[in-house]
Amino acid sequence: MVVGSRRRARALMGGRFTLLSLGAVVMMLPFAYMLATSFKPNAFVLQIPPQFFPHHPTTSNYTDAWTSNQFGHYFFNSLWVAVVTTVAAVLLSAMMAYALARFDFPGRTVAFGLILVGLMVPGMMMLIPQFLLAKKLLLLNSLWGLVVFYTGGNLALNTFLLRSFFQGIPHELEEAMVVDGGGPWTRFWRLVLPLSRPALAVVAIFTFLASWDEFTWALTIINDPSKYTLPIGIALFQGQHTTSWGLVFAASAIAIGPVIAIFAAFQRQFVAGIATGAVKA
Amino acid sequence: MTASSNSSAADSSGRSASALRPRIHLANRRRRRELGAAYLFLAPGFLLFALVILYPIVRAFQISLYNWSLVPGAASRFLGLHNYNRAIHDPIFWRALENTGFYMAVTVPGQIVLGLAAAVLLDAWLPARGLFRTLFYIPVVTSWVVVSLLFQYLFITDGGLINWIIHDNLHLVGHNIDWLGARWTAMLALSILGIWKGIGWAMVIFLAALQGVPVELKEAAATDGAKARARFRAVSLPAIRPVVAFVTVMLVIGSFNVFISVFLMTKGGPLDETQVLLTYMYRWAFSYLDFGYGSAISFILTLIVFVLAIGQMRLFRRPSEASS
Numbered sequence A: 001m002v003v004g005s006r007r008r009a010r011a012l013m014g015g016r017f018t019l020l021s022l023g024a025v026v027m028m029l030p031f032a033y034m035l036a037t038s039f040k041p042n043a044f045v046l047q048i049p050p051q052f053f054p055h056h057p058t059t060s061n062y063t064d065a066w067t068s069n070q071f072g073h074y075f076f077n078s079l080w081v082a083v084v085t086t087v088a089a090v091l092l093s094a095m096m097a098y099a100l101a102r103f104d105f106p107g108r109t110v111a112f113g114l115i116l117v118g119l120m121v122p123g124m125m126m127l128i129p130q131f132l133l134a135k136k137l138l139l140l141n142s143l144w145g146l147v148v149f150y151t152g153g154n155l156a157l158n159t160f161l162l163r164s165f166f167q168g169i170p171h172e173l174e175e176a177m178v179v180d181g182g183g184p185w186t187r188f189w190r191l192v193l194p195l196s197r198p199a200l201a202v203v204a205i206f207t208f209l210a211s212w213d214e215f216t217w218a219l220t221i222i223n224d225p226s227k228y229t230l231p232i233g234i235a236l237f238q239g240q241h242t243t244s245w246g247l248v249f250a251a252s253a254i255a256i257g258p259v260i261a262i263f264a265a266f267q268r269q270f271v272a273g274i275a276t277g278a279v280k281a
Numbered sequence B: 001m002t003a004s005s006n007s008s009a010a011d012s013s014g015r016s017a018s019a020l021r022p023r024i025h026l027a028n029r030r031r032r033r034e035l036g037a038a039y040l041f042l043a044p045g046f047l048l049f050a051l052v053i054l055y056p057i058v059r060a061f062q063i064s065l066y067n068w069s070l071v072p073g074a075a076s077r078f079l080g081l082h083n084y085n086r087a088i089h090d091p092i093f094w095r096a097l098e099n100t101g102f103y104m105a106v107t108v109p110g111q112i113v114l115g116l117a118a119a120v121l122l123d124a125w126l127p128a129r130g131l132f133r134t135l136f137y138i139p140v141v142t143s144w145v146v147v148s149l150l151f152q153y154l155f156i157t158d159g160g161l162i163n164w165i166i167h168d169n170l171h172l173v174g175h176n177i178d179w180l181g182a183r184w185t186a187m188l189a190l191s192i193l194g195i196w197k198g199i200g201w202a203m204v205i206f207l208a209a210l211q212g213v214p215v216e217l218k219e220a221a222a223t224d225g226a227k228a229r230a231r232f233r234a235v236s237l238p239a240i241r242p243v244v245a246f247v248t249v250m251l252v253i254g255s256f257n258v259f260i261s262v263f264l265m266t267k268g269g270p271l272d273e274t275q276v277l278l279t280y281m282y283r284w285a286f287s288y289l290d291f292g293y294g295s296a297i298s299f300i301l302t303l304i305v306f307v308l309a310i311g312q313m314r315l316f317r318r319p320s321e322a323s324s
Helices: A002-038 A060-067 A071-102 A108-120 A123-136 A143-167 A171-179 A184-195 A197-213 A216-221 A230-240 A245-265 A267-277 B008-017 B021-064 B082-088 B091-122 B129-141 B144-154 B161-169 B183-211 B215-223 B228-239 B241-256 B260-265 B277-287 B291-323
Strands: none
Touching: A002 A245, A002 B091, A002 B129, A002 B144, A002 B183, A060 A071, A060 A245, A071 A108, A071 A143, A071 A184, A071 A197, A071 A230, A071 A245, A071 B021, A108 A143, A108 B021, A123 A143, A123 A216, A123 B021, A123 B277, A123 B291, A143 A197, A143 A216, A143 B021, A171 A184, A184 A197, A184 B021, A197 A245, A197 A267, A216 A230, A230 A245, A230 B144, A245 A267, A245 B129, A245 B144, A267 B129, B021 B291, B082 B291, B091 B129, B091 B183, B091 B241, B091 B277, B129 B183, B144 B161, B144 B183, B144 B260, B183 B241, B183 B260, B215 B228, B228 B241, B241 B291, B260 B277, B277 B291
16 A cells, blocks of 8 residues: 555656656756857858757857957847846835835835836836937937836835835844944944845846846937947847858857856745735846 | 824924924924925926926827928928827728737736746746746846847848757748738747747746745645645735736836837837837837827827736735725
């Protein structure tokens, strides 16, 4: 009886493992093929039967993408925008979240309600008025135009997540600092932020990835090729070189490398953040 | 909910201050200082949020009522609801709405069923569990630009991997399919990309919910001799019902926001056959510079999303209320 149920349990686990392996192969096959193509000379990218291990591997797509196509320049534009956005959005949203979580002031409910509105309205709906606003603020065709709108666009979600985390910090800790004469600013920097490192890491990662991957806004406000970010650069590669798939995917691999590395490194926090905040990346 | 979480620092100082006069003075001053601090903490972020998010939301509706002029100095002409009337009589608008509806009808159930299946399979110990979770989740964190170009490449008619698999290997079709060259095959290819990219997200949320189901409940069902499938239906599924509702609402909203994949893979073509609401909006706004009509389309989209979201929340709420 016991032996039988154990055998059944093992068979069940084998079945689950097989199904999941099949699923994982389907999920990863496109990436594997993308990597393979990025190492193929252009003559072989549409060859049948497809080669998952290129017969004539070359790294020339990578060197071409990085050097002759200004791609390195796009990479650093993206990096600068994502870093500045992340610092600004995390700081501003942490301050907002602290006010909403720990102070009772007139207008707090309204402010939080408006943040929820900002969370629910589809971002694309604001594209046209945002474009007109950026035009008026002379932010068209500038990386600052990306930073300002990315920062503003990430505030609602970050504030929402951080607020619930801050609410979980025991009040007694803050009261002890109040007794010692610690003002709100001191408590925020010395107590709340250090205790919230995991939550801050989550919102920082979300913000960084969102700005690193953002396409539509950059496409809309940037015309000057010297200010392209990676997603724009990659999309235009495909437009300019209709058949240079090797080049497109070498560039893509360079662009998603940091993303997957960051995700792999912070996976635990990432998944926890998604499950609690239920965020769509 | 909000009242219980107010500043206990202000409370405690208020309470202790009731004893002595000078201390009341001190406490009031401190309270005022705390109140000022709250606004100072809120203000920088909130002003930016109001400028780049709240103000554009209001403006979107306003712009949709005008024949918006981009020329500096030239006046925009007020049209009332004309742009909305235009949409109602625009066959391509209706086609875009249909295509968006098709995308929703395929991708939402697809992501839920496959995401839930993956979560159920992962909801107990097994080798390489963390690795599976990571692999399923990688498409979620990969940029839409990259995966759209990748799927465009996979769906190429002659020399594409998909046609090679289903035609050359499995012989399911007699000839290579021109996936992106016709309306419904293109919508199907776009939907397959949508499902593939979203499974991991649904899976992670379902997995968190399943792990929240008390083990005693699952075990009680098991000792009752309930088979795994019956056990899942009787115990786990009702317990994660609110999460299923949440995921459904989020996925429906997400499906109406489909843009980058269509924009890059078919550009709405051939001949506007595969336009979705947002690619059509973008075309009017940023190719034809008709901001009024573009805004009307995006405002209609927002209304649809809100109605669907509220409707679903009602729908999901009712049975649980009846049972309680």
